[in-house]
Amino acid sequence: MASSTPRSVTGSTAERVPAARVATPNALSVFVRLHRLAAIGAFLVLLFVLAGVFAPMLVPFDPDLIDVRSTLQPPSPVHLLGTDNQGRDLLSRIIFGARMSLFISMASVGAGAVTGVALGTLAGYYRSLDGPIMRLNEVMLAFPGIVVALTVVSILGRGLENLIVAIAIVQIPQYIRLAHGLTLSVKDRAYVEAAVASGATDGIILLRHIMPNSLAPIIVQTSLLIPGAIMTSATLSFLGLGVSPPTAEWGAMLQNSLQWSRLAPHVMVIPGLALMLVVFGFNVLGDGLRDAMDPRLRRMSGGSPGSTAGPGG
């Protein structure tokens, strides 16, 4: 974020502004002014992460507490977002849903990133591995993410762990492609040749000289893939193939709302809105990060965060 500072405090404008106002051009305010949307995104993402991490301390009710006397209640002072068909407090379930989404997306994108970056870097560095890994990658890319995830679930079965594995596998091709390109672009640079000449082993070259170079684009890529992972996870749960019903998860909550939306539309509106705001937040934050950290990436990824793992339909 700080890297966007110099752009706004360029010489002539800064000189003309009264001294009192340039006294503390702090990085945060500059970022907010330059990337207003990205700042909104950062706020939404922060809200989501805090809600997820501190869920047990924040919730007004036990998210699984059934209360048959107060079912399908609209939002009220007691239940700020109302209750569902079993009288469970929706706000508490939304907050625990955030925790679930946070956990699933971090675990799956993390696992996908480690595997994909390792494979992509190896494919870029060793010519003999390039063919096999990249051809297999083409096969994976011939299927939409949701189809790959469905296939994995059909092999492994349902459940939280399998859901995470399925979503991790969906992320791998994106990281392979990125790491492969990045490795190819630096492996003939002088500093890598210097390392080779000074007798560094392949492991040292990969870890010390090639990987650090890929870090910024990989962080940007991760921020762009997380919303896709959150969406895929909710989608699978909505289809009844992810997290199973009693657990508070946004997709599963939407699935459950199908029967009740006629009587109480809020049980359908609220989880979807939460999901959209979080995905929107990550998307605009990712856009902002990409512009701030590495404008070149805009062209490489086709100019849109959705180019990655959106469920597509």
Added chain:
Amino acid sequence: MAAYVGRRVLASIPVLLLVVTAVFFVFQLIPGDPARAFLGPEATPDTVEQVRRDLGLDKPVVVQYVTYLRRLLQGNLGKSISTRRPVAVELGSPFRNTVNLSLASIVLATVAGVLLGTVAAVNQGKTWDHVATILALLGISIPVFWLGLLMMYLFSVNLHILPSAGNDTWRHYFMPTVALSVFSLAFIARMTRSSLLEVIRQDYVRTARAKGVPEWMVVGYHALRNALLPVIIVVGLRFGYMLGGAVVTEQVFAWPGLGRLLVQAVGQRDIPLIQGILLLFAAAFVLVNLVVDLLYGFLDPQIRYR
């Protein structure tokens, strides 16, 4: 051009072969006996053994793989476990339904997306640009199934003006088409905007303006024609994904297509059916990519000779 076509067609064969191989071997990982799955829990061990021999499951995996390839070449995709009918027959009508829905959606996404992107680019930095940008961002962020549910609640449950499920009449197309196209529409709009902004600063556009060509023709003819080249690739890619990615939309609107069939097949662990659907998805995707490549080579001669 002929050489380019030949080269591209040949290049897509190995990908297809790899997909077939992957689809065959990945499902070997499933624990349990396919013959037992086919017959159900009540079958006697003798019958299971009989079916194992009939299906060729007693042979080594490599032999099974060769048999699988040979059958595929004859158009034989095996039999569905749940319906006992040939997979190829099961796929026919859902495939047509999915293609119809995808075609309607890609047309809507392309027309509306290019329009939205052009409006944004022409008004760069002004109100309409911001409106279009926010709309596009919302479009790529909204969960498809939620959008579908909201539309259904509004138009079917409350207003009673559109049917909520099935594909019997043209009125059934409205909501699924919108739901399936929103993501692609937003995507194409963003792509058109950035592509047009690059082109609009080129010398030949300035020349056109300088010699007095009306602004709508500068944008509509000189600029857009070149700006749309990269958009074509995105349209093709999105169409390829739509064919396979209509899973959620079809599920929400009970559209009897391949995506819905896939969810059912996964729920029942009907492996031959899953394999058949996956192969069809991949074949459609590879074919669409091929057509896009050829179209691109046709439109931009530089690509042909690389």
